[in-house]
Amino acid sequence: MDGNAQKVIGKETGSARPPAHELIYRKLREQILFGEIAPGQPVTIQGLTERLEAGMTPVREAIRRLIAEGALDFQGNRRVIVPLLTAENIAEIIYARQWLESDLGARATQRATPADLADLTRLDAALDQAISRGDLQAYLEYNYRFHARIYQMADAPILASMAEGLWLRFGPSLRVVCGRLGTQNLPDLHKDLLAAMRAGDAEAAARACQQDMLQGMEQVRGVLTPNAVSD
Amino acid sequence: MDGNAQKVIGKETGSARPPAHELIYRKLREQILFGEIAPGQPVTIQGLTERLEAGMTPVREAIRRLIAEGALDFQGNRRVIVPLLTAENIAEIIYARQWLESDLGARATQRATPADLADLTRLDAALDQAISRGDLQAYLEYNYRFHARIYQMADAPILASMAEGLWLRFGPSLRVVCGRLGTQNLPDLHKDLLAAMRAGDAEAAARACQQDMLQGMEQVRGVLTPNAVSD
DNA sequence: CAGTCGCAAATTTGATCATATTCTAGGGTC
DNA sequence: GACCCTAGAATATGATCAAATTTGCGACTG
Numbered sequence: 025m026d027g028n029a030q031k032v033i034g035k036e037t038g039s040a041r042p043p044a045h046e047l048i049y050r051k052l053r054e055q056i057l058f059g060e061i062a063p064g065q066p067v068t069i070q071g072l073t074e075r076l077e078a079g080m081t082p083v084r085e086a087i088r089r090l091i092a093e094g095a096l097d098f099q100g101n102r103r104v105i106v107p108l109l110t111a112e113n114i115a116e117i118i119y120a121r122q123w124l125e126s127d128l129g130a131r132a133t134q135r136a137t138p139a140d141l142a143d144l145t146r147l148d149a150a151l152d153q154a155i156s157r158g159d160l161q162a163y164l165e166y167n168y169r170f171h172a173r174i175y176q177m178a179d180a181p182i183l184a185s186m187a188e189g190l191w192l193r194f195g196p197s198l199r200v201v202c203g204r205l206g207t208q209n210l211p212d213l214h215k216d217l218l219a220a221m222r223a224g225d226a227e228a229a230a231r232a233c234q235q236d237m238l239q240g241m242e243q244v245r246g247v248l249t250p251n252a253v254s255d
Numbered sequence: 256m257d258g259n260a261q262k263v264i265g266k267e268t269g270s271a272r273p274p275a276h277e278l279i280y281r282k283l284r285e286q287i288l289f290g291e292i293a294p295g296q297p298v299t300i301q302g303l304t305e306r307l308e309a310g311m312t313p314v315r316e317a318i319r320r321l322i323a324e325g326a327l328d329f330q331g332n333r334r335v336i337v338p339l340l341t342a343e344n345i346a347e348i349i350y351a352r353q354w355l356e357s358d359l360g361a362r363a364t365q366r367a368t369p370a371d372l373a374d375l376t377r378l379d380a381a382l383d384q385a386i387s388r389g390d391l392q393a394y395l396e397y398n399y400r401f402h403a404r405i406y407q408m409a410d411a412p413i414l415a416s417m418a419e420g421l422w423l424r425f426g427p428s429l430r431v432v433c434g435r436l437g438t439q440n441l442p443d444l445h446k447d448l449l450a451a452m453r454a455g456d457a458e459a460a461a462r463a464c465q466q467d468m469l470q471g472m473e474q475v476r477g478v479l480t481p482n483a484v485s486d
Numbered sequence: 487c488a489g490t491c492g493c494a495a496a497t498t499t500g501a502t503c504a505t506a507t508t509c510t511a512g513g514g515t516c
Numbered sequence: 517g518a519c520c521c522t523a524g525a526a527t528a529t530g531a532t533c534a535a536a537t538t539t540g541c542g543a544c545t546g
Contacts, residue, residue, distance in 0.1 A: 092323035
């Protein structure tokens with residue numbers, strides 16, 4: 025297991041070659057996560073093969089994987105769409121994220137290295153810039169990467185995968201919400217969170233994570249809840 | 256666009272024939288869940304194609320799906336195994352199941368119909384019989400089906416999928432633990448849970464779910480934790 | 487006479503298989 | 517002990533089959 029003193033590399037064409045289905049998965053995942061594919065929109069295999077210029081098998085595997093993660097929904101007879109969130113779904117996600125985010129935030133704080141904090145600070149600065157220039161796409165991306173970095177720091181693979189799975193579920197709707205509300209009144213409790221992390225206060229970090237999550241999810245709930253549906 | 260009011264089904268010959276990859280998935284999932292495939296054991300595609308007498312593509316899709324759910328582990332270089340739980344993994348699962356099981360148990364209690372309670376009572380009786388006759392395989396199966404039925408009653412698809420995903424992670428190890436400890440001193444708090452459900456006491460049901468889960472997971476932790484490792 | 491409903495053909499899409507290619511691993515040789 | 521060679525397994529492609537949705541045509545009804 026540890027005998028990687030020297031690895032024989034005959035050809036240095038590229039020592040790290042991710043498989044095709046992995047690349048397709050990542051690309052499709054990002055397109056779902058950042059709202060390039062809208063909720064309710066059907067996802068077809070043959071459409072993806074032409075769109076991503078890939079073979080059929082890797083596309084199938086990527087779709088199957090995303091269905092298992094909840095990012096796509098298998099509509100009974102062979103039809104696959106990006107799921108639409110109901111009010112009940114949102115309540116479930118909020119409940120789950122309350123526990124997940126607070127624990128992951130606390131664990132990340134306890135394990136944070138200076139390099140971790142520097143990364144988070146950099147991501148948060150990029151996020152602020154995206155907000156100030158009204159770049160929705162960049163905002164969504166940096167916001168996700170900020171939180172994903174925290175999950176990575178927490179060193180809890182199972183909890184992290186659960187949290188990332190939830191992101192895949194509400195990501196598309198988040199795009200819809202932000203597209204409707206604009207980027208002006210986006211809550212940014214990341215400053216509090218970063219301060220708590222720098223101070224090593226795990227409890228305060230957990231509270232900040234929870235509050236940040238709650239504010240975001242309440243906005244989603246407000247827009248998607250059928251109180252005043254127009255179309 | 257929205258004219259899908261009723262769906263005309265001409266023939267009910269097979270009502271709904273599940274695709275092959277779905278069948279393979281279910282079969283492989285059960286084999287993992289009930290410990291027919293031990294943790295650490297490699298899972299090969301070609302081995303599955305012969306073992307389950309299926310094509311290569313459906314097997315690939317089923318494996319990919321189970322990897323996404325955490326039931327299988329992709330070992331970097333094309334190797335797939337049933338994952339071994341570490342002590343940290345177990346701690347994460349316990350934390351997640353504490354709030355998942357209690358909430359699902361409470362929701363199930365609030366929504367329980369007489370038919371639901373009859374099903375649970377029947378499953379619990381079958382479970383008792385399996386214990387008394389020392390049938391490990393049947394115990395694992397009925398225990399899972401008992402809890403899965405509760406998840407179904409809770410009417411919370413996202414939380415339920417998270418809970419089922421955790422079952423896939425500790426299922427194989429549960430088999431190992433029970434195989435080593437026997438079925439004598441298995442905790443059975445299902446009676447308390449059923450009583451609380453019949454009384455409509457959601458809070459008591461939540462506590463019972465949590466306690467039942469904790470006792471089971473502590474046994475897993477006790478056996479798998481490397482305090483006194485023999486082999 | 488026009489509009490609508492229903493049946494059926496056609497197209498689109500998903501599922502499966504056989505096969506070629508590539509990469510990893512293990513054993514043999516220098 | 518290190519390097520190469522072979523074998524086996526996984527990855528990826530394209531073709532083919534089956535199913536479902538859509539659409540177009542015709543008949544019936546108001």
